[in-house]
Amino acid sequence: MFPAKFEYYAPTTVNQAVALLKKHRDAKVLAGGHSLLPTMKLRLAQPPVLVDIGKVKGLAGIKVAKGGATIGALTTHATIAASKDLRKQCPAITEAAALIGDMQVRNRGTIGGSLSHADPAADYPAVMIALGAEMKAVGPKGARTINASHFFKSLMTTALKPSEVLTEVRLPPHQPNSGCAYVKFPNPASRFAVAGVCAWIALDAKGRCAKASIGITGACATATRASKTEAALRGKELNEETIAAAAAQAADGLDCLSDIHASAEYRAHLVTVLTARAIQQAVARAK
Ligand SMILES: Cc1cc2nc3c(=O)[nH]c(=O)nc-3n(C[C@H](O)[C@H](O)[C@H](O)COP(=O)(O)OP(=O)(O)OC[C@H]3O[C@@H](n4cnc5c(N)ncnc54)[C@H](O)[C@@H]3O)c2cc1C
Known part of the structure; x- marks a missing residue:
């Protein structure tokens, strides 16, 4: 398993x-190498x-301030998981991240690498x-900002142009x-998400749902919204x-993947179950 020859630069x-x-046309950015190097060794x-x-x-590095959080692209999963x-x-x-x-993957892999790679089973996109x-x-041509809703285009394809470097991720202020929560059903071997759901819920003064935002990963070719x-x-x-009734609609209209790990029907079912769990946790945190 040796990669084909390549030139190496370290700016x-x-x-x-x-x-x-x-x-260099067709050049690739190398970050943690945990997705790129295996595909090179397999000559994919x-x-x-x-x-x-x-x-x-x-x-x-991570900066958390009143105006939101900024996470540098080279920040590892382990650093993110450990940030109080x-x-x-x-x-x-x-x-x-955890x-x-x-x-080993969490110590080398980076958030920038994961987002740029846009693996359908990656956790962060949700x-x-x-x-x-x-x-x-x-x-x-300089810097630009891309909202997550427009970033993930299709299977392993993002809105990044070939000569762009993803430099940081910005999260809006709390x-x-x-409250928010992420839950997933991991592949028992790799831990990649067979399905994963993130729910963000805001409550109004009466404790009702003012706004809900739900991201799904693992189920389809690209991360999507419920x-x-x-x-x-x-x-x-x-x-x-009300949570169960809403979560039951989470897979409606999704073109779920079917592969050796799970059928499309099973993934759709997982999405509804995980959505209910993520909403419940997010609501508990919002309260
Ligand atoms: C055994 C194993 C288990 C894994 N399990 C999971 C899991 O459970 N969940 C999960 O989400 N992921 C998982 N991963 C993937 C892991 O999180 C990778 O670290 C991540 O997907 C890629 O990050 P990287 O820093 O290693 O990027 P690299 O492998 O270096 O790069 C990946 C791709 O992104 C591009 N790229 C990297 N950084 C940038 C940048 N800043 N700007 C523009 N392009 C860039 C590269 O050119 C390349 O195309 C697993 C990987 C392995 C090997």
């Missing part, structure tokens, strides 16, 4: 990385040039959609009377019955 600034990506990908961003300063500040403001993302793969996260990308469930929750008093 020290984002601008250098972008310039290398612009110069043969990039002629790797641009290793591991030496670029300022791309790793992040857990206080947004427990769904630390939960998702459930990724095993210790969280990004539910929380309304924004991705900052830097390319030859809103009073809101729009029908969100609409069914809005304005409702949230108890076991």
